Amino acid sequence: MKKIVTAILPTLFILNGIAQDKPLGSWTDHLPYSSGEVVAIGGGKIYCSTGSAIFYIDKNDNSVNRKSKVNGLSDVGINSLAYNEQSQTLVIGYTNGNIDLFKNESIFNIPFLKNNLTIPNKTINNLFVDQEYIYLSTGFGIVKVNTNKREISDSYIVGNNGTYDEVFDVTVLRDTIYAATKNGVKYASTKLNLTDYRNWKLIPDISRFEYRSIEKFENNIIAISKKISNISDSIYIKKGSKWTQYKGFQKDETKDVIAIKDHAYFISNREVAKMNSNHEMIDTVYNYNGISNFNPSYVAIDNETNNLWYADLDIGLVRQNNNNYSTYSANGPRIKNVFKLEANGGKVYAVQGGYNSAYNNLYKYPEISIYNSGTWNYLVPENESKLNGTFDLLNITINPANKNNAFIGSWGGGLIELLDDRVVNVYDSSNSRVPSRTAYSWFGIGGSTYDANGNLWVSHTYTDTLISVKKANGDWYNFGFPEDISSAKSVGDILISNAGIKWVLIPRVGSTLEIFVFDDNGTIEDLSDDRKLLLTSATENGNIPGARGLVGAVDQDGEIWIGTDDGLAVFYNPDGVFEGNKNAQRILIQQGADVEILLEAIKISDIKIDGANRKWIATEGQGVYLLSEDGSEEILHFTINNSPLISNNVFGLAIDDINGEIFFATEDGIVSYKGDATNGFNDFEQVEIYPNPVRPEYSGPIAIRGLVNGSIVKITDINGKLVREMKSLGGQAIWDGNTINGDRAATGVYLVFSSSGDGNGNLKTNVGKILFIN
Template identity: 40%
Template sequence: MFSKVSKSLLIILSIFLHLGNGFAQDIPIGTWRDHLPYADAISVSQGNNIIYCATNSAVFTFNKTDNSIERLNLVNGLSDINPNKIKFNPYNGKVIIAYKNGNIDVLDINKKITNIPFILTSSVVGSKKINHIFIKNQFAYLSTDFGIVVLNTDKLEITDTYFYGALGSDMITNSVTMDSQNIYAASTQGVYFASLTSNNLADFNNWSLLTDLGSVNYSSIVFFSNLLIASSNSTTSLGDSIYFNLNGVWQLVTSVGDDIENIEVLSGNRLVVNKLYGTEIFDENLVLLQQLYTYNGSIPIVSNEVVLDNENILWFADNFKGLVKFSTNNSPSFIAPDGPSTSSSFALDMIGDDLWMVSGGYAQQINQNNLNHRKNGSWSKFPTFINNPLSGVLAGLVEVAINPKNTSQVFVGSWSAGLIEYNNDNLVQVYNAQNSPLDSVFFGPTQVGTVNFDEQGNLWVTTSFPNNNKALHVKKTDNTWFSYEFTGITGSNNFFTDAIIDKNGYKWFLDPSEGVIFVFDDNKTISNTSDDRIVKLGGPSDLIVEIPGSNILSIAEDHDGEIWLGTDEGIVVFFSTGGVFNNEITANQIFVEQDGNVEILLGTEVVTAIKIDGANRKWFGTQNSGVFLMDENGTKEISHFTKENSPLFSNNILDIAINDITGEVFFATDKGLVSYKGTATNPLDDYSLFIYPNPVKPDFNGTIAIRGLVEKSNVKIADINGNIVYETTSLGGQAIWDGKTIEGEKVTSGVYMVFVNSEDGSQKKAGKILFLN
């Protein structure tokens, strides 16, 4: 009997496990996920058979034993973003992670991370950037933009700070080293030294300038092969130089044309010189052994740091290729966790699992970051360096739109190149004033600020500051164009940054330069302008409707057809828009109770982004206070995420996108893209029940998702005897359950039935969930 029951349970378990395999890339409800670049490596260190690599946004490790990669970022334990240096301490196995803002994390051998914010929170005025880490036993000497800070990595505390400039002033310190007698500091004003026998290195009087080297900028200093070696940065045509001290006399090693980034001592008694483009390696006699400019004859080396392991393999922190494993006898290996090409996230568009990200920039020659596409959990990058006749690059990508009728077709608005079309991830066409009606700025670029599809699949595009006053254009499904000129309403001074097309087919366009909205109705007759209607709302001279604030920054339509606006003074709602062309429209502010006081919803916030989830709830992104999730009426706060209380990278939110199938919410911030697994999905017309996780393992303490529901479904969960243990109503197309009974007790092991039915009872579905407690 026991064997039969066990066999039955194994069969059931195998079925549940099989069902769950297709959702392995999903994350639990209420958890966060980073979407940071990892190919822009800036610092590397090694220890305990692990390579530690810091990028401009995060850290990752590579285990040489099993080739596994592990991310370390603000989501899973680091205290900050934007590291600058990483260093393994062989004395105790700890890893120091230093940030550009002076913050410090220490990672121990048990993967525990301890934050030491001493520099970050100090009263030092100006930059607190940490430029270099020198290890001596348990002490880490941190070269900063104001002096030297000594960190005891055993006690995890700061033990001293050296202000060794004139009269104890700040000194930008680039590097520190020691010999048996002295400590040396390479600074922007020369090389300084002090005796290690001094009782008080914090006293500037105990420091002296090495006058033979002069008071110029020195980027690095090392003690190698019983020689003190320093690299200087020169502004002359001779380039930078490397000097060594032999018997008290400074001698020139080499003068190079390329900028010297740094010099470091490698294991195996080697000295490495990292230059702007390339790396040189010297032996203990300062004889040049290798000059490396490419990894395989074609890919240039742009190394910030390099280490040499005991197998004579070089590990580069490359600015474009991430962590690079390189030896002269083998092909290079480029190692980096998957991610976008940049942390500059400006605007997003998403349909299902398809996410496109552009990096922004309302200027012709700035922000030439790649276009990025995430699908099935993997990122693809598309370079902007193409043969664009006007600017040479597709810079300033500010808007992106996926064709809902053909998701392989994507259009991108560029502030320097016009409208860009991609199909199946391939560049198809660039539309500008030369090949389309998209007019340009006077003798300048075609600036496309908004791109939207209507229900029929027509593409609506706005151009800013057009010569011919035609700011609105439509690319019809037959690939022909039609443009609109609204004399006296829009013109060559308009600057469009956001737009929607509502359920009525009305086009809403925001112009933040005037703080106004244009609403246009083509009456579904694109080429017939006789029945068109347009109205301008907002601004100081508007007699139709008063919109609070001086700037309108974001717009969204909810499931009830209400239009929500984000302004520099909070939220405004048009509850009814049918009379907008008859001057019958009212701008409403939402009032909420906060600590016993009635206040305007986000009345003190600059609301930069609005997104509606599957339960008609409102996600509001702000310029300074992170993200707010409000109920469907906007009167009840459900969540408020900030950099201080969550893994959100920044409180400056630029855009929001939602995976309407899984409920994952993506936040574009000025520090990078991050996502949060929300509780609501879009409702379905018919049931397609899916329960995750299933089975529920003993160590699971999160939230269970019951997905694939029709709107406002009633959900009942019963044990095998038919006893109801929990009941709830779906949020859009998803219900959530914490695995506990109505009384708050965790359910016992076994199979539980899930019964769902629509609000009117016309549709029903049942499923099962297995608990392994």
């Protein structure tokens, strides 16, 4: 199998999530920016981490800017931030031990901890600034980073007998460093050799519980122990040499204590309490003066303006100016752990549901994120009451005739219908033929899809009624096959072949998989001419590989591609299944002298077909593959190591058929890649060339889009001399700006001749122009 590990198009990182003409090969982040976790202030900017990325406010123009792996960060999973004034550097700590230094819009990466294979827990829990240094509280001890030299200066192991002891926070008071650890508060004199674990002592005056926060407050130290079982967290204050438990503020869980000038702020569950220098609680904030949500996780002060800034888990970033509050965030979906995506006509729907490995409920919050015209919006029970009672949203079907009409399947809550971004129906047994699980009011939608006549077909799990159909006129019918399909089986997606045969995927049958094939012969109401068949893993009755998980797609040739936990297989003639063409075929590839099975033992989570009939394959653990039409060639393979993909666990894919953008759903959010194939058109009435004109500073690919599928495109100079010839990928052809000889095209006007036959000897043509400035 030919492998092309790097993209065939230049990989470009772009920031603007609302750009309509994104360059081919570019990446865009669609990450949640409404969940603020930590604030850091310095250099005229207010920084806020969201876990997957950072956004920041430039005080010079009040603009909101993004920073993610797509445009410069080295990783995802941000756990801590701190700004070092002396070096004018923002330090970013990640859960995997990675470190980024952000200065003057440039990133300097220190991957030493991340790449160290001997350390079991490298999570960076917190950062503490001390002159030009940053102390990193990590899962194994303390790491000291010199931000001027951009290097690790030292590391300290504070556990007994030199063992690793997780450190959650650090502070320094005069010549003593204090560490909040999993086994109490440790301290050591900075005058001693801190690399010698014997110089780190446990404070005996306070409990040996886990301490998550420690802070210098004027000349005192405040430490907070974590709540354990039925024991509430405790606050201890060191005055002079004595530690005493503070009783003036007791909560089940205090997230953090942060000292700001002559006050200390205690952040607990949906409140922030303020302590003065006499250790008196003088104020408690419960809301942002009229703003509905209040879930702060961090607070910092802008010393130039004395404004307080809150990182809020529900809102993003909140500025407090006296008693006035303002909120800030960058546009994006609210959900982070995305399970499935679907796209049509430039519109994308995303959900965060799913189920566990036994196909039981996770009871995830019902949120639907919707992307349209460069902007994300969302539906939740708070703004759409019909979503109350639904949960675990896991499949999406968009009406091919109306991108604003979509159906969302819930794993127990029924079938949700959207129209113009509002919930108009939730279908269950009370208003449709959607059946309930026996003895439960549980309506599990395995999948849904439209047929060529505008009928919506739906599969159901844990019932004797396997399939229902909502006809184009609104009437419902259903079909039960209790003699073939046990109501104990989990049911997945439903596919429809070119001949209208329904293929219901059953992803869990003990240690094997099944597909139920049903043909209503185009007569939904007449059951007498129906046909049915159950395919299995048996060699002559399906030959379905794998033991768990079953996803599929119908390609442009009518072939059905399926993916399991054991790679790919293809039904090359699904319309002949009742005539004996029952078996799925594995794709064999040549690797040197060996013959191997394509993607064998790789868990496939989604399959999508692009405009050129190529296969995009999402996997759990191996990123995303782009395969040629027949699967024999690996065109692209995106992973976290060779691209801005933010996770190798990709659960869902969606392809925008208008512009070829591919969206990837992961547990860390959504990113997209501008692909080079779009769906073809029936004529040449919508041909566009981008960019046009091609200016001297542009060296990327030039797209000729809006073409008939598989068009031949010839580029000539004004005198008719052939410069380049190519075939479109679906409805789009790509020119690299070079001639047949590989030279850059000279300045001038070039003609673009596009042609396509209709199969009956008739030729459709189009002529366009490109102005090339070199």
